[in-house]
Amino acid sequence: MVTFAFYVLALLTLASALVVVTHRNPVVAAVALAFNLVSIAGFYILLGAQFIGLLQVIVYAGAIMVLILFVIMLLNLSEEAPPRAAGTFQRVLAPAVTLLFAVVLGRALWSGGPATLPPPSEGFGTAAVLGRELFTRFYYPFEVISLLLIVAMVGAVLLAKRKLT
Amino acid sequence: MIDPRLVLVLSAALFSLGVAGVLLRRGAISILMCIELMLNSANLAFITFARVHGGPEAQIYVFFVMTLAAAEAAAGLAIVIALFRLKGTTDVDEISLLKW
């Protein structure tokens, strides 16, 4: 049962990723990305990290994707021009290096990765455990990242503001 | 059950697809979306390792990565908007002033 779910999710994830990378219409790409994010959330839940999975759906698929779609609509982006390489350099090397990268990374992870999946530990993936860690061991980064969010917010507002002449 | 190595290879594949997208696509927002793809694949790998090792640390890292991704998407989109105002298009090949 789990294996079947895994393969279905994997297929969905890969398919939507392909659409994101190749489709010329940015709206379609955005929707495909949303799909991708949700299927990855499925993966999280399959692996036992329920809280993170929920967060993924709420924050990623819910907030970030909406924001992206907002901007696409705002700018009224039409179909994107076909990918024209910026020169021989890009045209020749980009696919080659990317392929090399994929191969090396895949091989490394396959041969170096763990072979079996142990059963989940006590309270693995629950909000309680995560919350306790967040407010004790990772308290300092937690505060810092809230600061980061404020900075990003201010920056975004400033950057996108229409200049008043 | 699930072979974790398969998950990891999947994450590698997703990451590579994201990289390919960054290199190939011309729209700035499309590139941002591919970057999100890359971030997510990394998160997937993190969660896999979290399950393998059992502790909550990796999940906390995923938490932070997600937050960062949100901040980065917001700032990045603001930049895209500003660029669009300047150039009238989001084609990254148009912003080539930083050269010799």
Place this chain on the structure above:
Amino acid sequence: MTDVSKLIWLIPILPLLGVAWNGTLGRRLGKGAVGATACGTVLLAFLLSLGAVWDLAQLPPDARYVTASLGTWLPLGPIGPGGEAAVVDWGFALDPLSAVMILVVTGVGFLIHVYATGYMAHEEGFARFFVYMNLFMSMMLTLVLGSNLLVTFVGWEGVGLCSYLLIGFFFDRPFDARTGLTCADAGRKAFLVNRIGDFAFVIGLLYLLTTFGTLDYRSVLETVATGGGSHAMLVAVGLLLFIGACGKSAQIPLYVWLPDAMAGPTPVSALIHAATMVTAGVYMVTRMSGLYAHAPEAMAVVAVVGAATALFAATMGITATDIKKVLAYSTVSQLGYMFAAAGVGAWTAAIFHLMTHAFFKALLFLGAGSVIHGQGGEQDIRKMGGLKSKMPVTFATFITATLAIAGIFPLAGFFSKDEILWGAFSSGHVGVWAVLALSAGLTAFYMFRLTFLVFYGAHRGDHHTWDHAHESPRSMTVPLLVLASLSVAGGWVGIPAILAGRDINVFHHWLAPSLAGGHAEEGAAHAASTEGALMAAALAVAIVGIGLAFAIYRRRPEAAASIASTFRPVYALWRNLYWVDELYEAVILRPFYAMSRFFAAFDRFVVDGAVNVSGIVVDITGQLLKLFQTGYVRNYALLFLMGVVAILVYFATVPR
């Protein structure tokens, strides 16, 4: 009363005050004030020297060595033989030898300064001239009064500098039509040839310093006398110092600067190139007589070079036609006499001749200057003649000096020359004696040739010059008269025993403590008849020379031209100065210039090229690297990726 001799350090300083005064205010003061200051400082130096020498004479003969030090100059650390520290002081010393020198230098120098106020009265750089002259006096006195070789060397270099400044005084005037030299070139030539000698001098000096650990005269000579230093080392030092003396005192092969030094004003020629600077070499060699006494090979070289130069220069004087050049060759020749005397061990004779030569050669030069002044600048003796009626005082003093240099009894030159000839013969150097005797004859010949051509016969120049020929003003004739009386009486301090019947050779006894050999010379029993015969022979040779000059230039002037054409190759050899300058030009100077051009090109293309190449390499690298900056974000992303892949591959393949 002995306090005055403690002030000997002041003697070189006094002319420096003149330099400072005239150097800063000279332009604004009148010529009278400038001249008075310049002459005044020298006069004061002379009086101070008199006082110091008087004090010195009060001391017993063996204790006549007074020193005054202005402090330590170079604390050199342990470079002495036993590792002890070597120190060089700003030291001055007065002993009989330097006493003679300072009296000659300041005395004759004062007379020449007075003369120059008249001679240079119409020149524009009047103040500059006297600044240089005073500087020269200061340096010469430093040279002579130094208590160690290094202070002497300071003066040595200083007089070389002043010689350059004074020879090239008329820096924008052309000088020699034959060689195309300007006066500035002549000054440079003097300085450079001097430099060659100085180089050898410094090496000798350093050799001495590192072997003995001191440069103080008394210490060095004492060490040598008690057996210090190997024989080879002493010979080497002796030769090196002598080469330095050759440069300064114009001996073969470094004499070529002195004839061209006549480009300077005549008072300069009189002071520097007759009476004082050129004698510095003789002084130095004589001062080191104690060292040379232990290095007979070096002395032999000195004697041979001196004698050869004496003859060589005399032949060139026979055919010269510029009044000053004749005197220049004569100077070189007489300096050869002095070195020959030193080389055969007749040290007193060398200094005696130095003194008398200062008197009559300065007189000759000043007289020549008077003639040139009266002839409106003409220096070619072929255009002169019959001037004895127009310039009587000049004529009288000039012929007095000519008789003195020819060695006629009882003038000064007779005694000094005779002592040298006797010294050469009695010490067994018969060859040297023969050469010197022959040169004496030639000297008499060409000096009287000069006199007859300038003062006797019909005037061969143009009417205008003859009409304007006049006697010089008193500022110029009075020094001439003083020097003339010295040329007559100056030799009487050194009358040899055989003429006087008893030992009244005051000069010899005065100098004995400073020189090697001490009192041995005069007291030795030698055949009085030999000495008398030689004396008569010397006189005879001189009279023959005069007679020959008379026969040709007074009786049958056209004979000169016919003799010259009969012996054409010899005449050409002498007239063209043995083509020595041309030889140096071809063998030394041209390769040197070629080498300089080569090195200039090397510097421009290789050295600068290397630097430029490094710049070009950087430039090209930059040009290549900038191709990476396309401006396209995607290219940059690709470069990122390539870096990441590289790291990945590294971590994947390198086992941990």
